[in-house]
Amino acid sequence: MSDSTHSGRFDQALRAWEKGRERYKDKLRPGTTLSGIPLKTVYTPDDVKALDLDEMPGVYPYTRGLYPDGYALTPWMQQMVFGYGTVEETRKKMERMVAEGMEGYFGHNVFNVVYDIPCMYGIDADHPEAEGNLGQCGVHMSTGDDYDELIRGWKLEHTNISMITGDNCLPALALLVAAAERRGESSTSLRGNSMNWYPRIAVQDIPSWEPKWGYALMVDLIRWAAEHAPAWNSTNIFMYGLSEAGAKPVQELAYGLAWGKSVIDAGLEAGLDPDTFVGRLGFQIGCTQNVFEEVAKFRAHRRMWAKLCKDAGCKKPASMHARVHVHTNGYILTQQQVLNNNARITLQALAAVLGGVQSIHTCSYDEATSIPTEESHRVALRTQQILMWESGVRDVADPLAGSYYVEALTDALEAKAWEIFNEIEAKGGYRKGLETGEIKRAIDNSSYEMKQNINSGKQVVVGLNKFKSDSLDKVEPFRVDMAIEDKARKRLESYKAKRDQTAVDAALEKVARACQALKDGSGTLMPALVDAARAGATNGEMMVPMRAAFGWFVSE
Amino acid sequence: MAGKPIKVLLAKKKIDVHGRGSKLIARELRDAGMEVVYFRFGTVDDIVNAAVQEDVDVVGVSIMTSGQLHIAEKLMPKLKAAGMDDVLVIFGGTIPPVDFEPLEKLGVDRVFPAGLPGGVVAEYIRNNVGTPSPA
Numbered sequence: 001m002s003d004s005t006h007s008g009r010f011d012q013a014l015r016a017w018e019k020g021r022e023r024y025k026d027k028l029r030p031g032t033t034l035s036g037i038p039l040k041t042v043y044t045p046d047d048v049k050a051l052d053l054d055e056m057p058g059v060y061p062y063t064r065g066l067y068p069d070g071y072a073l074t075p076w077m078q079q080m081v082f083g084y085g086t087v088e089e090t091r092k093k094m095e096r097m098v099a100e101g102m103e104g105y106f107g108h109n110v111f112n113v114v115y116d117i118p119c120m121y122g123i124d125a126d127h128p129e130a131e132g133n134l135g136q137c138g139v140h141m142s143t144g145d146d147y148d149e150l151i152r153g154w155k156l157e158h159t160n161i162s163m164i165t166g167d168n169c170l171p172a173l174a175l176l177v178a179a180a181e182r183r184g185e186s187s188t189s190l191r192g193n194s195m196n197w198y199p200r201i202a203v204q205d206i207p208s209w210e211p212k213w214g215y216a217l218m219v220d221l222i223r224w225a226a227e228h229a230p231a232w233n234s235t236n237i238f239m240y241g242l243s244e245a246g247a248k249p250v251q252e253l254a255y256g257l258a259w260g261k262s263v264i265d266a267g268l269e270a271g272l273d274p275d276t277f278v279g280r281l282g283f284q285i286g287c288t289q290n291v292f293e294e295v296a297k298f299r300a301h302r303r304m305w306a307k308l309c310k311d312a313g314c315k316k317p318a319s320m321h322a323r324v325h326v327h328t329n330g331y332i333l334t335q336q337q338v339l340n341n342n343a344r345i346t347l348q349a350l351a352a353v354l355g356g357v358q359s360i361h362t363c364s365y366d367e368a369t370s371i372p373t374e375e376s377h378r379v380a381l382r383t384q385q386i387l388m389w390e391s392g393v394r395d396v397a398d399p400l401a402g403s404y405y406v407e408a409l410t411d412a413l414e415a416k417a418w419e420i421f422n423e424i425e426a427k428g429g430y431r432k433g434l435e436t437g438e439i440k441r442a443i444d445n446s447s448y449e450m451k452q453n454i455n456s457g458k459q460v461v462v463g464l465n466k467f468k469s470d471s472l473d474k475v476e477p478f479r480v481d482m483a484i485e486d487k488a489r490k491r492l493e494s495y496k497a498k499r500d501q502t503a504v505d506a507a508l509e510k511v512a513r514a515c516q517a518l519k520d521g522s523g524t525l526m527p528a529l530v531d532a533a534r535a536g537a538t539n540g541e542m543m544v545p546m547r548a549a550f551g552w553f554v555s556e
Numbered sequence: 557m558a559g560k561p562i563k564v565l566l567a568k569k570k571i572d573v574h575g576r577g578s579k580l581i582a583r584e585l586r587d588a589g590m591e592v593v594y595f596r597f598g599t600v601d602d603i604v605n606a607a608v609q610e611d612v613d614v615v616g617v618s619i620m621t622s623g624q625l626h627i628a629e630k631l632m633p634k635l636k637a638a639g640m641d642d643v644l645v646i647f648g649g650t651i652p653p654v655d656f657e658p659l660e661k662l663g664v665d666r667v668f669p670a671g672l673p674g675g676v677v678a679e680y681i682r683n684n685v686g687t688p689s690p691a
Contacts, residue, residue: 117621121571129571129598137621166573205568205575206596245576331576335653335669368670369652370622444579451580455673464671472669477652482626 010045017042033293035250037412043404052407057356057397060310061303063410065356066321070397076352077104077359078384079162079325083114083139084371085484086491087146090139096374100381104359108191109159112361113150114138120166121206122543125488135484137371138164141172142539143495147179156185161192167208169196170221170529171542177229178533187229193282196221196235199259201553202434203245203443211435213550216518217525218263219270224526226276233323234280235263240327243286245440246447249297250413252286254420255439257304258430264312265429274312279319285357286329287348294348295400296409298324298355304414304421325359326352333368337463338473341365346383353393354400360384370477492538499536507535511542515549561591562685564614567603569621570596577649577670578618584674590614590681600630604638612643613685616677619649625658632663644685648677 006014031039040047055061058068067073080102083090094111104110116138118130124142125134134140141150151161165172173194177187198214209217218235225234239256247255260281267277285301287294305322314320328348333341342365349362362380364372372380387393400406424433433439453459460466510528517523525546532542564585568578582592593610597603607615615635617627624647635643647659648668656667665684668677 117569117571117573120573123571131599132623132626133569133571133621136623200573204573205579206571206573241573244574334671335650336671369650447576447580448583451584451674454671455675461671472653472656474654475652476654480622 014044033249034288034290035248035293035413035416037409037416043408045404047404047408049411052411053402060317060320061306062321063299063303064398064401066302066323066358070356071394072397074105075388075394076357077110078102078381079110079112079359079361080377080381081112081114081164081361082377084480085135085139086488087139087141087149089135091149100378101385102381104160109154111160112162112164114164115166115168116140119168119539122168122540122547124538124540125492127540131485134488136480140488143492144175144178144533144536145491145495147175148182151179156180156189157191159191163192163194165195168539168543169194170217170526171539173221174526174529174533174542175539177530181534188231190229190232193233193236194221194225195238197238199262199430199434200238200241202439203242207552207554210551210553211431213519215266215431217550219266220518220525222267222277223270223272223524225280226272232280233282234277237263237281237283240284240286242443243288243329244331246443246450248446249288249293250416251420251443251446253297253301253413254417254424255430256283256285257308257417258421258424260305261308262430268312274314275316275319278309278312278314279316279321282323282325284325284327287326287352288329289332289344289347291347291351292406292409293413294351295355296406296413298357299410300414300417304417324357325361326357327361328363330363330367333363333365334461334464335368335472337469338366338368338475340463341368342379345380349383349387350393353387356398366475366477369475373478503535504537507532507537508541508545512545512549515545519549561589562614562681563591563593563610563612564616564681565593565595565607565610565612566616566618567595567597568618570598572621574620577620581616581618581648581674581677585678588675588678590678600627600634603631604634607635607640607643608638614644614646614681617647619647619651624651624655628659628662628664642686644681646677
C-alpha cells in the first residue's frame with residue numbers, strides 16, 4: 001500500500017508514534033513465532049494487503065471460515081478422545097461422555113474412540129507382543145462382539161464414530177460395517193471417520209506397509225467408502241502427527257497440505273472423480289502455544305487447501321472445504337507443575353476457536369504423565385464448554401479478521417508454507433519425501449532444534465526451564481487394571497469358540513487372494529475384508545494376510 | 557574407560573508409534589559421546605537378548621504408552637539371570653512420578669521425567685555406569 005492511501009490523521013498518528021518510542025526502540029527485541037517468522041511490535045494498515053479485506057466467511061477461498069455465520073448455526077464438535085480397557089469399559093465411558101454433554105453438530109453423538117496399540121498394529125489379545133499393552137492407552141476391540149457392543153443402541157444416522165486406528169484401518173471399518181448389518185442396517189447409515197492415515201509413516205516410529213502398497217490400501221478404502229458409505233469420512237490428514245513429531249507450525253501446514261495433495265493425486269491416478277472423494281477428506285491439526293500464529297495457521301490452511309482442491313478439478317464447494325479437527329498439542333504439556341497444563345490447554349483451545357475449526361479435542365492436564373483420570377478428562381471437556389457457553393468467543397465468525405497483525409501473519413505463514421510445499425513438490429511430492437526419509441529428517445531436526453532451545457532456555461517452558469520447583473507433583477494417575485488383559489483374552493477365546501471356523505478360514509483365504517488382486521491391479525480388497533468380518537474374522541486375523549502381501553517398512 | 561565410549565541400549569516399544577522423546581534422548585546421548593543402539597522391542601525378552609548381544613553398559617527404557625511397572629518387574633530379574641548384573645538400568649518418558657519409587661524398588665537405577673536436557677541424563681550415566689547398584 002502506498003502512502004497515498006493513508007489518511008492525514010493516520011500519518012499524523014504514525015509520526016507521533018515514532019516520536020513516542022524514539023528513546024528506547026533500539027533496545028527492543030521483537031519476537032519471532034515458533035515457525036521463526038520475525039514479528040514487529042506493532043502492525044498497521046501498511047501490513048495488510050487490500051485483498052485480505054475482500055473476503056466473507058463461507059465463500060471461496062474460505063480464509064474466514066467454511067460457513068457463512070461461523071458457529072452461530074451450530075458450535076464446534078466436542079470430540080474428546082477416549083478409549084481404554086475392553087469395549088465394556090469404553091462403552092460405559094461413551095455413556096458418561098454423552099451425559100456430560102459432549103456433542104457434535106446439532107446435538108449428534110460424537111465418539112472419538114482410540115484403539116490400544118496392539119489393535120492399531122494389528123495383533124489380537126492372544127499375541128505375545130500384546131502383553132502389557134491390552135486396553136492400556138486405548139480400547140481393545142477386535143471381534144464382531146466388540147463392535148456390536150460399540151454401536152449398541154446408538155442411532156447410527158445421529159452418531160459420528162471416529163475410529164482412531166493404525167494399520168488396522170481397513171479391517172476396523174469392515175468390522176463396523178458387519179456390525180451395522182447385523183442390526184439390519186447398511187453401510188450407508190454409517191457416520192464417522194476412518195483415519196486412513198498411512199502417510200503418517202513419514203514420521204511415525206513403527207513399521208508399516210511398503211509405501212507403494214500403503215497408498216494403494218488408502219485408495220482402496222476411499223473408493224469403497226465413496227460407493228458404499230457416502231456419508232463416511234474416508235481419510236484423515238494427520239497434521240497433528242507431524243507437529244507432535246516435531247514439525248513447526250509452518251512445516252505442519254506445508255507438509256500437511258503436501259500430504260493432502262498426495263492423497264488427491266493417488267485418487268486421481270486410480271481414476272476417481274475428485275468430487276466423489278475429496279470432500280470426504282478431513283484434517284486433524286495440532287494447536288500449540290503461540291495463539292496468533294495458530295489462528296493464522298488455521299486461516300491460511302483453509303485458503304491453501306481450497307486452492308489445491310480447485311486446481312485438482314473439484315467443482316463442488318464442499319469438496320474444497322478443509323474440515324478441521326483440532327487436537328491440542330500434547331508435546332507442550334509438562335510433568336513439572338502439572339496443573340499449569342490447564343492454562344496451556346485453555347489457550348490452545350481458544351486459538352482453535354478463534355481460528356474457526358470444526359471440532360476440538362482438548363488434552364487433559366495430566367496427560368504428561370498418564371492417560372487422563374475421570375476428573376482431568378472432565379475438566380478438559382469443561383474447558384471447551386466454558387469457551388462455548390461462557391466466554392462469548394464463538395458469537396462472531398472469524399473475529400480476528402481485519403486485524404492488521406493476524407492478516408499479515410496469515411499471509412506470512414501462507415507464503416512460507418507455499419515455499420516449503422513447492423520444494424517438496426519439486427522433489428516428487430510428499431510420497432517421495434516419505435520414501436526417501438526426507439520429511440522425517442526435516443521434522444526430526446526441528447524437534448531437536450526445539451529441544452536445544454528449551455535446554456538453553458531460549459524457548460521458555462514455565463515450570464520446566466523457568467520458575468522451576470524442586471519436586472514433581474505426585475498426581476495419582478488413571479490406571480487400567482491389568483485384569484483387563486485376561487478379560488480381553490477370554491472375550492477373544494469365547495468369540496472364536498462360537499463361530500464357524502471353516503467359514504472364517506475360507507474368508508481369510510479370500511482376503512489373501514484379494515490382497516494379490518489389489519497388488520496386480522485386478523481387484524479391490526475392502527469387499528473381501530467386509531466378507532471376512534461378516535464371517536467372524538478378527539482384527540488381528542485379517543491383518544495376517546495383509547501383512548504377508550503388503551510387506552513391512554520402517555522409515556528410519 | 558578412555559577411548560571406549562559408553563554403550564547404551566535405548567529400548568522403546570515396537571508397536572508404539574510415538575518416537576519423539578526416544579529419538580531425542582538417543583541423539584542427545586550421542587551428542588554426549590555415547591554409543592546408542594536404538595532398539596524397538598516386542599517383548600521384554602527382546603530387550604534382554606539385545607542387551608546381551610550388544611554387550612551394553614546401560615539399558616534405557618523409553619515409555620510413552622504405559623506398562624513401566626510391568627516391564628520393570630520382568631526385565632530386572634531377566635537381566636540378572638542373563639548375567640547382566642552390573643548394567644545400569646534407567647527409565648524415562650511419560651511415567652507418573654508416583655511410579656518412580658516403585659520402579660526403583662524393582663531395581664531400576666533411576667527414572668527421569670520427560671523434558672529434561674539430555675545432558676542431565678548423560679551426566680547421571682557417566683557418574684554411575686559400571687558401579688554396582690545400591691542393594
